[in-house]
Amino acid sequence: MTKNASDGSPDTAAPALSEAPAKISPKRVLAWGLWDWGSAAFNAVVTTFVFTVYLTSDAFGEEAVVSAQLGWALATAGVLVLLFAPVTGQRSDSAGRRKLWLGVNTYIVVALTACMFFVAPSPDFLWLGLLLVAAGNVFFEFANVNYNAMLAQVSTPKTIGRVSGIGWGLGYLGGIVLLLIVYFGLIQPEVGIFGITDENGMDVRATxxxxxxxxxLFALPVLLAVPEYEGVGARRTKVGFFASYRRLFQDIRKLWRESRQTVYFLFASAVFRDGLAGVFTFGGVLAAGWFGFSQGEVIIFAIAANVVAGISTITVGLLDDRLGPKPVIMASLIGLVATGLLIFFLHDGGKLTFWIFGLALTLFVGPAQSASRSFLARLIPAGREGEVFGLYATTGRAVSFLAPAAFALFITVGGEQYWGILGIVLVIFIGLLLLIPVHAKQQQLR
Structure with missing residues (x-):
């Protein structure tokens, strides 16, 4: 990648996509996107709506204490991702084993998820549940590094935004289908399928x-249909573990010299992506705590939110390719800030207010996430996708305290839970300001 003499910004389009196929293969795109569909099992069930809720119930101890322990476990997982994600991506690039490590890390997550069945509702099993969730988060992030790096292998420069949107959209839609299956088949009825009840936590453990x-199952297609990475960075050289860190720091310095805008974007996106995560993390908390949703209503809202987010993400992916990813991200972040402020000022409107404006929020979250991935994929120098997407995961983890801290701070200052909305809005707004000066000029391929 060449650079602008004045600021280090790229003046050509996406050398990272030099490994891209000559034309898009619908079969490979679908196979790649089905990993996102399948990964909803971990995102929606394990870390968001089912298992962590089960783990922080009074069956495992005093709620506040157990919740704090969960927080520390996830924080520890975040530190491990911070330390190891860039190196795992870099090593898979250099060894030409991107797909191999996607498969290894994915099925470690699958095994850890299955082991959660043995977490019975007793304080004696809390440590096991925390260990499995934390380890699952670490290996899930490692898998994501290689999965995101494969985006350039299944798209062309003209379709990368669309393909990224399809992946994110399938992830949301997969979450919807799976939540419907487990909610109506296992969790909601007194006696679920196969006679399963909530006795001894069996409904959640079966889930x-x-x-x-x-x-x-849904991770298999990408491993079968998409070939192993054979691009520019596949040096197929064995590098020692500690030598990988030396190479990483050398590569970061080189990235700063060759593609300074990539570094700027990694920093800006880390901030606004934490705000996006906060929308989903604390949306359910606000729905139940301030707007009076029951547990069942929260899950129904979550399903509706995933429908809206999935459809908008797939649709806006088309605009990503036509207009470029930066306008999509900017518009989405502006929409999130405006809608968040409306929820804050209309906080006394009850459930209807949250249904209307909460769903409006989800219109913008998915497109911002998807366009962020395609923006970065267009900037990365060829052969360094795994390494840079590893940094993408790392920078996100490095500031993952921002939205929770801002949420808590504003509640403390305002004295009511709904003030936390302003904390999330502030984080998104800061990310928006940091994104504005990032250059996004791309050569248009026709």
Missing amino acids: VLVSAIWFG
């Missing part, structure tokens, strides 16, 4: 087994 099978 994680279903989720493990779901992820394991």
Whole structure:
């Protein structure tokens, strides 16, 4: 990649896509996107709506204490991702084993999810549940590094935004289908399928087994249909573990010299992506705590939110290729800030307010996430996708305290839970300001 003499910004389009196929293969795109569909088993069931809720219930101890322990476990997982994600990506690039490590890390997550079945509702099993969730998060992030790096292998420079949107959209839609299956088949009825009840936590424990099978099955197509990486960075040289860190720091310095805008974007996106995560993380908390949703209503809202987010993400992916990813991200972040402020000022409007404006929020979250991935894929120098997407995961983890801290701070200052909305809005707004000066000029291929 060449650079602008004045600021280090790229003046050509996406050398990272030099490994891209001459034309898009619908079969490979679908196979790649089905990994996102399957990964909803971990995102939606394990870390968001089912298993972590089960793990922080009074069956495992005092709620506040157990929740804090979960937080520390996930924080530890974040530190491990921070330390190891860039190197795992770099090593898979240099060894030409991107798909191999996607498969290894994916099925470690599948195995860890299945092991959650053995977490019985007792304080004696809390440590096991925390260990499995934390380890699952680490290996899930490692898998994501290689999965995101494969985006350039299944898209062309003209379709990368569309393909990224398809992946994110399938992830949301997969979450919807799986949540409907486990909610109506296992969790909501007094006696679910196969006679399963909530006795001894069996409804949740069966749910994680279903989720493990779901992820394991839908991860297979990408491993079977997309060939192993053979691009510019596939040096196929063995490098020692500690030598990998030396190479990483050398590569970061080189990245700063060759593609300074990539570094700027990694920093800006880390901030606004944490705000995006906060929308989903604390959306359910606000729905139940301030707007009066029952547990069942929260899950129904979550399903509706995933429908809206999935459809908007796939649709806006077309605009990504036509207009470029930066306008999509900017418009999405502006929409999130405006909608968040409306929820804050209309906080006394009850459930209807949250249904209307909460769903409006989800219109913007998915497109911002998808366009962020395609933006970065267009900037990365050829052969360094795994390494840079590893940095993408790392920078996100490095500031993952921002949205939770801002949420808590504003509640403390305002004295009411709904003030936390302003904390999330502030993080998104700061990310928007940091994104504005990032150059996104791309050569248009016709």
